[in-house]
Amino acid sequence: MRKKIVAGNWKMNTxxxxxxxxxxxxxxxxxxxxxxxNFIVCPPFTHLSEVAxxxxxxxxxxGAQNCAAEAKGxxxxxxAASMIAAxxxxxxILGHSERRQYYGETSETLNxxxxxxxxxxxxxxxxxxxxxxxxxxxxxFDVVKAQIEEVVYNLTAEQFKNLVIAYExxxxxxxxxxxxxxxxxxxxxYIRKVLAAKFGAAAEECPIxxxxxxxxxxxxxxxxxxxxDGGLIGGAALKAEDFLAxxxxxxK
Ligand code: 13P
Numbered sequence: 080m081r082k083k084i085v086a087g088n089w090k091m092n093t094x095x096x097x098x099x100x101x102x103x104x105x106x107x108x109x110x111x112x113x114x115x116x117n118f119i120v121c122p123p124f125t126h127l128s129e130v131a132x133x134x135x136x137x138x139x140x141x142g143a144q145n146c147a148a149e150a151k152g153x154x155x156x157x158x159a160a161s162m163i164a165a166x167x168x169x170x171x172i173l174g175h176s177e178r179r180q181y182y183g184e185t186s187e188t189l190n191x192x193x194x195x196x197x198x199x200x201x202x203x204x205x206x207x208x209x210x211x212x213x214x215x216x217x218x219x220f221d222v223v224k225a226q227i228e229e230v231v232y233n234l235t236a237e238q239f240k241n242l243v244i245a246y247e248x249x250x251x252x253x254x255x256x257x258x259x260x261x262x263x264x265x266x267x268x269y270i271r272k273v274l275a276a277k278f279g280a281a282a283e284e285c286p287i288x289x290x291x292x293x294x295x296x297x298x299x300x301x302x303x304x305x306x307x308d309g310g311l312i313g314g315a316a317l318k319a320e321d322f323l324a325x326x327x328x329x330x331k
Contacts, residue, residue, distance in 0.1 A: 082286045083302075084243060084309035085326045086119040086204060087316025088144060088172060095126040102133040104319025109137060112326040116309075119170055119204075120316070124158050131167035142170030142204065145178060148191035150198070160195035171196050172311075174206045174230065176249045186229035193230060197238050204243045204311065205231060206290070207270070211250040219248070219266060224273050232277050239278045244287045245311040246270060251291025253313060260300045260307075263289045267306035295321055298328030 093101060102120060109118065121142040122130045131141050147157035163171060173192050178184045189205075196203045207226040209219040223246065234242065246266055251257050258266075267287045275282035289301050290311035301307055309329075315321040 081284055081308045082117055083115055083329050084117045084119065084286050084288055085322070086142065086170070086172075086243075086245075086288065086309070086311050087121060087322050088175070088290075088311055088313050089120070089122045089316060090144070090177070090313060091123060092317055093122065093126070095129050098122045098126040099129050099133045101317065101319055102130045102139075105139055105322060106134060106137045108319055108323045109139060112323055113329060114138070116326040116329055118322075118326060121170070121172055124163070127163060127166040127168060140169045141167050142172060143168045143201075144172045144175070146171050146173070146192055146195055146201070148188050148195065150195060160192075160199040160201055164199040164201055169202060170204055170243070171201045172204045172206065172245075174226070176206060176208055176210075176247055176252060180249070186226070189230045190233055193234065193238075197234075197241070202241045202243060204245050204288070206245045206247050206311070208245075208247040208249055208291075210248075214248060214250060220269055223266065223270055227270065227273050231274065236278060236281065239274075239281055240284070242285055244270060244274075244285060245290050246287060247290035247311060249291075253292070255292050257292045257297050257301070258289070260304050263301050263307055264304035267304065271306055293325060295324035295328070298325040302328045 118139045119142050121144050143163040146160040174189045207223045209222040213222050286308040288309045288311045293310040294315045
């Protein structure tokens, strides 16, 4: 049985005090959702520590939204994987389309970031997904395949056991336009096939999350699909009630 995961990517939102309130709200309402759902929140670096304190005693886990490609040293403005691990993070989002698009993250950089994550016992949530032009040109399968082959294929079998994939079509992020449940299933199944080509049966255990305008009203239908193991949530993760309601979308 694969893990069911609902992860909140807060992006560059909330001030520290607001983040703590949000985390407390998630903790307070968590009991209403099946304990079979694993909740993860990924606040900005600046409030990881305070949010970690707010989550204490709950089963809600903490993740960061990025980490540096290097271990430490003269890299002004960067945050090392060891630093976020020391603050209590168990996960790190890597390769988000916003980072690929606005900060020029390439597979080369991402390979280094993945290595840093594993060296510090963090589980990467590795994001893949095509943009609108690529979807319209029916290149989405090739795009995600390359994003997986260039990075995930470099992992050892042992590392692969600690990996979460998030499929996030760029055209669905923050646009209010979601992939249909069938579109999500089609590409999630394909991603699993690409993973299986390298890692065999272990691909069956890898959680693959859907991200892109996921909200309480559409989560259940998308999560009901066989190869969709949860969601990576942006906007709707900024309201404790909505974030938790998405977790209620698991009927299986
Ligand atoms: P939205 O849920 O706001 O579309 O964002 C999705 C996302 O990018 C999560 O990483």
